[in-house]
Amino acid sequence: MRVLLILFMVVAIVGCATRRDYTAGESAVCEVHHRTMEMAVVPIYYGLMPFPPRSQALYAASTNAFPHARDFINPSCVVAREREALIYTCPQCVAARRQWETNFDLQHGVTVNRSKVK
Numbered sequence: 493m494r495v496l497l498i499l500f501m502v503v504a505i506v507g508c509a510t511r512r513d514y515t516a517g518e519s520a521v522c523e524v525h526h527r528t529m530e531m532a533v534v535p536i537y538y539g540l541m542p543f544p545p546r547s548q549a550l551y552a553a554s555t556n557a558f559p560h561a562r563d564f565i566n567p568s569c570v571v572a573r574e575r576e577a578l579i580y581t582c583p584q585c586v587a588a589r590r591q592w593e594t595n596f597d598l599q600h601g602v603t604v605n606r607s608k609v610k
Contacts, residue, residue: 512536512574514565522560522582529580535564538571546596553592558582561589 515531522529541547554561560582567577596602 510574511576511578512565512567512572513578515578515580518580520580522580522585524557524559525582525584527582527584529560529582532579532581533576534562534579536572536574536577537564537566539566539569541566546600546602549596550589550592554589557592558585558588561585 511533520529521527543551560580562579562581565577565579
């Protein structure tokens with residue numbers, strides 16, 4: 493009986509930790525920096541996300557300047573099994589995003605503890 497309980501718990505935990513592959517059929521070359529991208533595992537957050545002015549500005553800038561610098565995926569409001577996503581990230585996009593965030597925060601008087609930011 494104890495073995496069955498442990499087996500059930502293992503299956504339940506492993507079954508909940510599924511990953512969705514967002515790289516399938518996508519180019520591995522960044523269209524902005526023309527470099528081969530790296531694969532990264534990021535969390536999936538479901539639901540309606542808050543979209544304050546900083547997030548709106550970040551999204552607008554990211555579409556052209558650093559499209560492959562995401563650190564999470566928000567696919568929809570409909571919750572699915574997957575909790576992680578496999579995506580392509582471009583190191584130069586990530587660096588450009590960090591620089592954009594620093595510049596935006598300085599221009600708008602936002603204080604951020606950068607030691608806790610990836």
